[in-house]
Amino acid sequence: MEHTIVDTEMAIALIPKEEQDHTRHLCRHIIEKNAKSNDKRKHDNVNEIIRVLKQTLNANNVITTKADKENTTVLIKKNEYIEKTEKLIKETGYKKIGNDPTGEYQVAIKSAIKRATTIIKENEAGRLTSMNPSAPPMISLPKIRDITIIREKNKSQSIVIILK
Structure with a gap:
């Protein structure tokens, strides 16, 4: 459950400040329900958390993508992802x-x-x-060296956020 809370907070950090408290409240409610329920309900609640996070990220033009190396997920603003991809295309001569x-x-x-x-x-x-x-x-994968690792969940997967 600790991982879910940390992952949720990392995703909330990417949305505008005025929406963070409301989203945090929604996710807190879902997480608390999850803590009190049985295994099947836990699975349903985790899916609900994922749904709320996806909606929030989508509403704020944040996308998830894989990084170029390792088994890492990156949260990045959509326009920044597009800019980096266009820069890559220009620099490499595609x-x-x-x-x-x-x-x-x-x-x-x-x-x-x-x-x-x-x-x-x-x-x-x-x-x-x-x-x-x-x-x-064509797929553009952010380079690990260009991003800051916020927290490593375990040795097989990390979640990272690009910080400016």
Whole structure:
């Protein structure tokens, strides 16, 4: 339960000051109900806390995302996430393409496989290509060195908040 309280308070710290007390009151009420209930109800109450936190974070344009390393969750303002992603794109020289070229590559690969009959048997050819390939979406993961770790829950996962 201590972890839930600390995690809740960390998320509340990201919302505007005038909304913090109200959100804290709602979450306190849910946590107190959780402490008095049985296991099934505890699970339901934890889900309720998560729902309230998600709504509050969403209302304040705060998103959760994974960090680039380890098993870490980051809370970051949406506009800051977008700015950092746009900066990354500009600095690395990525270019936007008009359409997904994966289909063209798939056709070329299948053609090369068909021509390579001496090294690739006909019954193996189908396993070398995907049915409906597509390019992966771009994902921007904040770097751990750019953020301050507030509290480490356990060795497998940390929750961090970007502080300015």
